[in-house]
Amino acid sequence: MITSTPAPLLEADRLSIGYLPAGGDSGFIRKEISFTAERGELVALIGPNGSGKSTLLKTLTGFIPPLKGSVRWMGKPVGSYTPAELARLISYVSTENLRLPNMRVADLVAYGRFPYTGWLGRLREEDLQMVSTSIRKTGLSDFARREVITLSDGERQRALIARALAQNTPFILLDEPTAFLDVSAKYEIFQLLRQLARTEGKTILLSTHDLNIALREADKFWMLTPAGCTQGAPEDAVLQGWLSHLFTHPQIGFDKTGGDFYLKTEPAGTAQVKGQGDALIWTSRALTRLGFSVVTEENLPLPPLSITITGEEDPNHLRWLLHSGETPLTFSSLHALLSYLRQEMQKPG
Amino acid sequence: MTPINPILDRQRERGLFVLLAVLLGLFFIADILSGSVLLPAAEVLQALIHPSRAIETVKTIVLDFRLPKAITAVVAGTALSVSGLQMQTIFRNPLAGPYVLGISAGASLAVALFALGFAPLMTLGVTLSGSWPLAVVAWAGAFAVLLLVLFVSSRVNDNMTVLILGMLFSSAAGAVVSILQYFSSESMLKAFIVWTMGSLGSITTEQLTVVVPAIVAGILLALAKMKDLNAFLLGETYARSLGVPIFRSRLWIFLSASILAGTVTAFCGPIGFVGIAVPHLARVLFRTSDHRVLLPATLLLGANAMLLSDIIAQLPGLQATLPINSVTALLGIPIVIWMIIRNRKFATL
Numbered sequence: 195m196i197t198s199t200p201a202p203l204l205e206a207d208r209l210s211i212g213y214l215p216a217g218g219d220s221g222f223i224r225k226e227i228s229f230t231a232e233r234g235e236l237v238a239l240i241g242p243n244g245s246g247k248s249t250l251l252k253t254l255t256g257f258i259p260p261l262k263g264s265v266r267w268m269g270k271p272v273g274s275y276t277p278a279e280l281a282r283l284i285s286y287v288s289t290e291n292l293r294l295p296n297m298r299v300a301d302l303v304a305y306g307r308f309p310y311t312g313w314l315g316r317l318r319e320e321d322l323q324m325v326s327t328s329i330r331k332t333g334l335s336d337f338a339r340r341e342v343i344t345l346s347d348g349e350r351q352r353a354l355i356a357r358a359l360a361q362n363t364p365f366i367l368l369d370e371p372t373a374f375l376d377v378s379a380k381y382e383i384f385q386l387l388r389q390l391a392r393t394e395g396k397t398i399l400l401s402t403h404d405l406n407i408a409l410r411e412a413d414k415f416w417m418l419t420p421a422g423c424t425q426g427a428p429e430d431a432v433l434q435g436w437l438s439h440l441f442t443h444p445q446i447g448f449d450k451t452g453g454d455f456y457l458k459t460e461p462a463g464t465a466q467v468k469g470q471g472d473a474l475i476w477t478s479r480a481l482t483r484l485g486f487s488v489v490t491e492e493n494l495p496l497p498p499l500s501i502t503i504t505g506e507e508d509p510n511h512l513r514w515l516l517h518s519g520e521t522p523l524t525f526s527s528l529h530a531l532l533s534y535l536r537q538e539m540q541k542p543g
Numbered sequence: 544m545t546p547i548n549p550i551l552d553r554q555r556e557r558g559l560f561v562l563l564a565v566l567l568g569l570f571f572i573a574d575i576l577s578g579s580v581l582l583p584a585a586e587v588l589q590a591l592i593h594p595s596r597a598i599e600t601v602k603t604i605v606l607d608f609r610l611p612k613a614i615t616a617v618v619a620g621t622a623l624s625v626s627g628l629q630m631q632t633i634f635r636n637p638l639a640g641p642y643v644l645g646i647s648a649g650a651s652l653a654v655a656l657f658a659l660g661f662a663p664l665m666t667l668g669v670t671l672s673g674s675w676p677l678a679v680v681a682w683a684g685a686f687a688v689l690l691l692v693l694f695v696s697s698r699v700n701d702n703m704t705v706l707i708l709g710m711l712f713s714s715a716a717g718a719v720v721s722i723l724q725y726f727s728s729e730s731m732l733k734a735f736i737v738w739t740m741g742s743l744g745s746i747t748t749e750q751l752t753v754v755v756p757a758i759v760a761g762i763l764l765a766l767a768k769m770k771d772l773n774a775f776l777l778g779e780t781y782a783r784s785l786g787v788p789i790f791r792s793r794l795w796i797f798l799s800a801s802i803l804a805g806t807v808t809a810f811c812g813p814i815g816f817v818g819i820a821v822p823h824l825a826r827v828l829f830r831t832s833d834h835r836v837l838l839p840a841t842l843l844l845g846a847n848a849m850l851l852s853d854i855i856a857q858l859p860g861l862q863a864t865l866p867i868n869s870v871t872a873l874l875g876i877p878i879v880i881w882m883i884i885r886n887r888k889f890a891t892l
Contacts, residue, residue, distance in 0.1 A: 257783055281786030288780045295886075296832040308774060308785040315770040315835060361785075 202230035203397055204254070204365065206423075209263035211246060211253045222261060223249050227423035229416045231399060233364070236391040238408040238428070239401040241418030242440055247401040248289070250418070251369050254399075256280050267365070281309035285358035287368040292350070293343055299353045300338045303328055306360025328359040331394075332386060348379030355386065359394075366390070368400040372407070380404055384411040405437070406454055459485040462539060466490070469503030473512060477503060480528050484535060501531070556836060559828055563843040567617075570850035574613045577857050579864060580604060608744065611751055613850065615743045618758045619811050620821075620849025621842050622803035625765050627818025628825070628841045629800045632772050632834070633793060634692070636702045637886065638879070640819030641804035644692050644705070645712035646685045647815070650808035651739070652716040653684025655723050674753040674810070681809030685801035688712065693793070741812035741868030743853055754810050761802035765838060768796050772834040814868055816875025817852075821845045823882045848874070 206229050214221035223246035231237050241247050252258045254265055256272045265272040267283055275283065285306065294302075306328065307321040317325070329338050332352045342350060351371055358366045368387075372380040384407050391398045391413070399416075402408050408415070409428045417424045417431060419439035424431070431437055437448045445458045462485035467477055478488040486499065499518055505511030514525040516534070525531040576587055582601055590597035590605040597605075627640040634644075641647050657680040691712070696705045720739075724732050737745070746754065771792045774782035783789050807814065825840040826832070852874060856865040 255784060257780065277783065277788050278786040281784060284784065286780065286784035288778070290778060290780070292777065294776065294832055296826055296830055301831075301833065305773070305777065305781075305785065308770070308787075311770075313767065313770055315773065 203233055203268055204231040204399075205264075205266045206230075206254070207264050207266070209253070209265060210261040211249050211258075212261055213249070213258065214261055224418065224423070226263065227418070228263075229423050229425045231397050231414070233397055234391050234395045235397055235413045236388050236411065237397070237399045237414045237416060238412035239399060239416045239418070240405065240408065240431075240440065241401075245418040247418065248369055251286075251367055251399075251401060255284055255286055255367060278309060281361070281363075283363055284365045284367055285361035285363045287351075287354045287358050287366070287371055289369040289371075289373055291347075291374060292354070295341070295343050297342045298338070299334055299340050299342060299345070299356075300325060300329065302342050302353050303334075303338075303356045303360050306357045306362070309361065324360050324362060328356040331359060331390070332356040346379075347374050348376070348382060351375065351379070351383055352386065355383070355390075359390070364395075364397060366396055366398045368398070370401050370403070372400075372402055372404050380407055384408075387411075405440075409453055456482070459483065462486050463498055464489060465499040465501060467501045467503065469501075469506060471506050473503050473506045477501065477514070477528060480532055481535075484532065484539070499535075552830075556829060556831075560839070560843070563840070563847060566847050567843060567850070570847055570854065571613055571617065574616060574850045574854050575605065575609045577854050578604070578609055579857060579862070607748065611746055611748050612744045612853070614751060615746045615754070615811065616849040616853045617846040618755055619743060619807045619814065620817060620845040620847070620852075622758045622761060622807045622845075623814060623818040624821035624825075624841045624845025624848070625762060625838065626800040626803040628822040628834075628837060629765060629772065629796050630689075630818070631822055632775050633796060634696055634702070634705060635776070635778065636705060637823070637882065638702070638706055638819065640816070641685075641800070641808075642713075642813060642815035643819055644688070644709040645716065646688050646692075646800070646804045647808045647813040648713040648716035649684040649688030650681040650805040651684070651813055652719055653680045653687075654809050655720045659723050659727060674750045677809050678753055678757055678806055681805035682801045683805075685805035685808070686797060689797045689801055693797070738812045739868075740866035741814045741871075743811055743849075743867055744864070746810050750810055754806055757802055757806045761799045761806070762842065764795060764799035764802070768792060768799065769834045769838050772796065772838070773832075776832060776834075812868065815872055816879065817845060817848060817871050820875040820878040820882075821848055823878060824848075 206227060208226045208228055210222055210225045211227075212221045212223035227250075239247050239250065249258070253260050254272070256265075256275065256277075259273060267275065272280075303325050304317060304321070307317055307324060308315065310321060311317060326338075329335055332355055334349070334352055334356055337345065337349060337353070342353060345353060355366075355368075355371070358368075366387075371387075372383050375383065384404075387398050387400065388411050390396050409432070412428050415424075415426060415428050415431045415436075417436050417439070419436060421439070424436050426434070426436075432448070432450055432453065441455075446455060447458050448455055465481050465486040466489050467474060467481065468490070469477065474490065478490075481488050481501075499516070502515040502517070502522075504513045504515065512526070514528065514531045516523045516525065516531065518538075523534070525534065575591070576582070576584055582604065586598060586601045587605055587609075590602045591610070594602055594606060623641060626646070630639040630641065630644060630646070631637055654677060657677065692705060692709065695708055699705070724736075771782070771787050774785050774787045775793075775796075777785075779789060782792075804818070821844050822837070822841050825837050825844050828844075829836055829840050831837060849871075852867060852870040855874075856867050856870045
């Protein structure tokens with residue numbers, strides 16, 4: 195891999211992480227991993243559970259010391275920064291679900307100004323300015339006076355990101371920010387983070403299990419694999435087959451065309467599907483789930499199973515015609531078709 | 544929830560502070576007026592304002608007994624409540640307090656061991672120079688338990704375990720104290736039992752010259768760390784990421800809490816449920832989680848609560864004074880129960 199800039203904003207060099215108990219080798223979670231991050235990049239840290247994502251984030255933020263190797267922020271080792279200096283360099287959003295009564299969104303965001311205020315924590319005009327800008331940028335203007343405990347999970351995650359924004363640091367680290375969110379909130383958070391990386395020039399690093407979203411939205415992957423840490427564009431991860439390292443289970447595969455994961459199933463035979471558009475794609479997906487290998491070519495020797503889709507122009511008129519025996523059977527939904535096929539497959543012989 | 548005007552909040556806050564300050568004055572005078580001997584208000588005030596012109600017996604009762612007791616009530620209530628607030632925030636546990644966590648027990652165990660160990664020395668001609676040694680021993684006992692609780696809570700991330708451990712420790716300390724009593728002389732035994740019931744009235748003016756400066760120092764330390772307490776509310780990770788030097792800051796707060804709870808326990812005996820209940824009253828009244836408001840509020844409320852308890856303990860018509868410990872328990876426990884029901888999940892503050 196070619197790195198263009200000589201000194202990256204964040205660089206880990208042959209870094210070993212973990213918690214050393216009383217000497218010995220047992221405390222190592224990861225050994226000899228190297229990676230970099232640049233200004234304005236949205237980096238997704240990917241790895242299976244227990245691969246050391248949280249430990250890596252804690253090491254990067256200086257909460258725990260590197261066991262070996264180095265972490266450098268803007269060219270300087272993380273250990274050479276004081277806690278106060280780090281607070282102006284990195285802001286952190288933990289994965290913990292904060293439940294704090296008697297705290298308004300504006301109060302929570304104002305926490306971001308903590309490293310900049312005096313011993314009494316009094317907010318000056320510029321601090322208040324920064325708080326309200328952060329609230330606005332995260333789309334929480336209508337929520338500023340709401341209590342944090344009354345927010346939905348997605349709104350609270352936004353508020354925590356606003357807090358990180360108010361800290362006005364070049365780096366934002368987030369530990370699984372999408373873990374407890376519903377699908378639409380997951381996308382909203384990713385979109386917000388990408389926007390902040392683009393427009394504010396922030397370097398944003400997040401750990402996540404939401405691979406399919408990360409594949410679309412992240413600029414870079416850091417992947418914790420058995421070999422160490424591989425980094426590259428998400429598309430590199432797909433093309434070079436790194437994603438397969440994420441799964442130790444042989445039944446899980448990655449569909450390079452669809453950009454998604456699937457469970458491998460027992461082969462059930464070949465099915466020929468005639469049709470077009472979305473109906474064809476989703477019918478093929480459904481049949482694949484049952485274990486059929488789907489073909490769409492016309493001029494094949496007749497397979498045991500042949501399905502024709504009609505009425506694609508109107509979702510209400512979609513029909514599936516199954517030609518397996520003498521008379522074709524008609525189904526008005528994919529569910530009905532699949533139920534029938536499952537029953538047939540379970541019959542002995 | 545309807546948005547609340549911040550200016551109205553500020554006015555409400557100020558109004559509450561004025562109200563509490565006025566109440567404090569009223570309760571203080573009421574406390575001096577009440578006692579087992581009914582004295583005319585005019586004479587009591589005379590003794591306070593112009594001691595030289597007052598009747599000798601009234602002067603003695605007011606200046607040597609009632610005034611020190613009222614001052615003790617103020618400082619003890621303040622100290623216990625503030626240390627309760629500190630522990631609830633540091634351990635992020637709404638049920639934490641000097642009594643529940645076993646801090647008071649640690650202080651009393653240390654005092655008991657000291658008294659027993661010192662009794663033989665006294666026969667050898669060694670005398671205590673003032674009350675300072677007693678105070679220092681109590682602080683050490685309180686601090687030791689705090690460190691133990693911190694150690695356990697860093698191992699098991701479970702609020703209930705920490706509370707149960709506190710109770711176990713209290714019982715263990717109680718058992719050791721009982722054994723010590725078994726070996727002590729009859730006069731010491733009576734003193735001990737009276738001491739365990741808690742008393743505001745046994746403090747002499749000479750002891751007050753130790754108690755008041757110690758508690759003022761503890762409060763000043765607490766005020767100096769108000770901003771850090773806010774950060775601890777978000778948890779250790781956030782506090783660190785905001786640039787708080789965790790170890791040092793927590794040590795100062797523990798030192799403050801130990802001085803506050805230890806001093807009160809050494810000189811007044813273990814007084815329960817003030818430290819746990821008062822901070823919750825402050826949160827409910829002031830509707831904030833900001834320690835820059837909560838701490839002064841807890842301080843004032845704690846003084847008021849203890850004065851009120853003392854007034855109740857010696858209501859006119861009662862021949863003897865009730866043990867202060869019973870009064871605070873009967874007042875405090877309903878508040879704690881109400882708080883538990885209100886919060887349902889008392890997982891966080």
